[in-house]
Amino acid sequence: MAASGSGEDTPPEDLAPHPADKVYADGPSTAELDLAAVEAHAADAESPAPDDGAAEDAQPGAQQAAAPDDVIREPEDVEPDTADDETGHARRVGPEGETRPMADAGRPSPKAALVYNPIKADGDALRETVSRLSAEAGWSEPLFYETTVDDLGDDVARQALSEKVDAVLVAGGDGTVRAVSEAMTGSGVPLAIVPSGTGNLLARNLKLPLTDPTAMVAAVFDGDTLDMDVGWCRLTRPDGELAEHAFVVMGGIGLDAAMIANTRPELKKAVGWVAYVDGAARALPRAKSFRVMYQLVGRRLHSTKVQSVLFANCGSLPAGLELIPEASVADGDLDIVVFQPKGLFGWLFVWRRVAWDNSFLRRFRAGREVLSLRTKDNSVVYSRGAGIELAAQEARPVQLDGDEFGEATAVRVHVAAGGLKVVLPRGHDTDGL
Template identity: 40%
Template sequence: MATEHEGSPAVGHRAVVIVNPTNVDLPRLRTAVAQAQEQHGWLPTVWLETTIDDAGQRAAVRALKHDPTVVIVAGGDGTIRAVTEGLHSSGTPIAVVPAGTGNLLARNLGLMRDIETAVRTAFTGATRAIDVGLVSLEHDDGSTTSHAFLVMTGVGLDARMATDTSSALKRRIGWLAYVDPISRSVLGNQRFLMHYGVDGRREQSIRAHTVIVGNCGTLTGGMVLLPDARADDGLLDVVLFRPTGFWQWLRVATRLGVGGILHRSRNGRAVLRATPDLRVLPYVRARTLTARFDPPQSIQIDGDGFGRVVAVTVTLRPRAIGIQVPSA
């Protein structure tokens, strides 16, 4: 149950913790926060929990009423995304305590997973401003919604992998959990028609299995999907998956696997930049992407499903949210 401390003096530093209780070792987190609060002389910490009805957006709005120095978010990428929707215009930084199955934002920013290090970073770290992606959805029932994202949004096979695969299975066997949806897509050649335009240029049409728009580029296991993506470069990185058979899928898998290894060194990254793109795996960098789909497609945003869409518009707010990182 959420706990809020009312009536404290409105001076000094204060942390607000927004926690997803399903994924977090709450007693350990409370101990780490209490120790850091006492050590640094901060005001009593405010504790809020996400619920089935509130993934974090409303908790973020409530957090701002306490004039926090930092909002500590303990949860996975979906919880962080939801809190960001309520905070990215406020100027209040976020500190991440990674506690989900993917934790892709933490991986891309080099944030540690252990609770004590994450809490220490919240109280003593430096603030790094990163971009916030904004995606407007036109659903197949005619409704429209808008959402923020920090990692990636994907349409097609990527969305089916994210939403149709059991979270428990992903925790137990990792990427092997995706073998079934990938196999069905490869064997069934489940492509869709996409009409898209970038930065206001003339619209193009293409058939693809999936399209992924990223603010970050590295996936679980160190696989680099978007090698040029940087969380603070003011650009969206887009990749289209267009394989038409087993051997083309194998080339894509090989490129991504080898790319993950090469991306770890400066010389390796130079080799990647010099390697021609695969025709079945084209990349685009832009500030705005618009796309229409035939037939309607499933979409995921930072790992959470948001139904089926007929059209999307993806834009970016450069350096719109601060993330606490270890101080140099």
């Protein structure tokens, strides 16, 4: 399939319109958005499911068009979400924190399991709360698992599922939540997110109580659930090796991943997400655009030079920043954002779009009226679809939910619609989710 052109000055005309652009003078109408949604879901239904078999079947058309250059170094896959110098495998513990055999003796259902990062969460308090509320609800004694550098939570989450638990709770940083969600996707077992780390990005986007862990534990026994979408990203390494991981907030290739890679770990531990400002300061001076070939499901193949491409399930960031207005975790689609600023003024337009237009003006009627008199800027291009295939001529850094995932020459992303059942407090407002 031929590429649609360079795309250097204007966004490709055949990309699905995004509701974030509706507020602008040249934005899509409601009818256009509705039609695009119908077409996108029809294209998704007609497209074959990703084949996890032979490697050659996993190579997207975009990658073939990009023809990657020489092999570039491959960093470590995942940044550990635990303490420095800590090693060893995850373990199952008892109510007092004592080590117990990984396999349970077969306690009766219903029963819950708690997976927690002991560096990010107060394990003693959480174990006591889960044990107490389980007993009050008439459930069996819960299972407890601590994560370590060798297991971010996915393996012990699978162990919990093998014990036939009726619910899983996760407490830790964004990396722990991502890993446990990956293991839980498709299981049908509810997952309760107990906010514990510094980012809490998924909890923020779900509008969960960030300072009341007891409320989220209680919701396991008397709350509601929501079938949430999960993104899957298949990475092609410079040597051709394939790896696939899930994400629940957003992933990206390019500058956003470089910013995360340049963030000092000790600073992140000290000040949390604010440390990414340091990473941005380190990455931006060396930032150079790079050419990619990309294709959304059911759309044409495109070529353009970018700084970064994001594929997102959620749109809100800390400090009230709305990166992707109208993003939804339960619409069966992923939101695609292409950053293609040109020079200093281009970056100013990016800042205006994200920090001013998205995060401030559109909150007020007067602000929306101002935006309706302006046309949208092409430094940031929004679209939406069931997935995207993308390839670069050189390996580029990749991040998923704020963790480094090494470098890749190509990514193939698709959405598992409603793949994860998440727990919400009873009567939780789901408008806008």
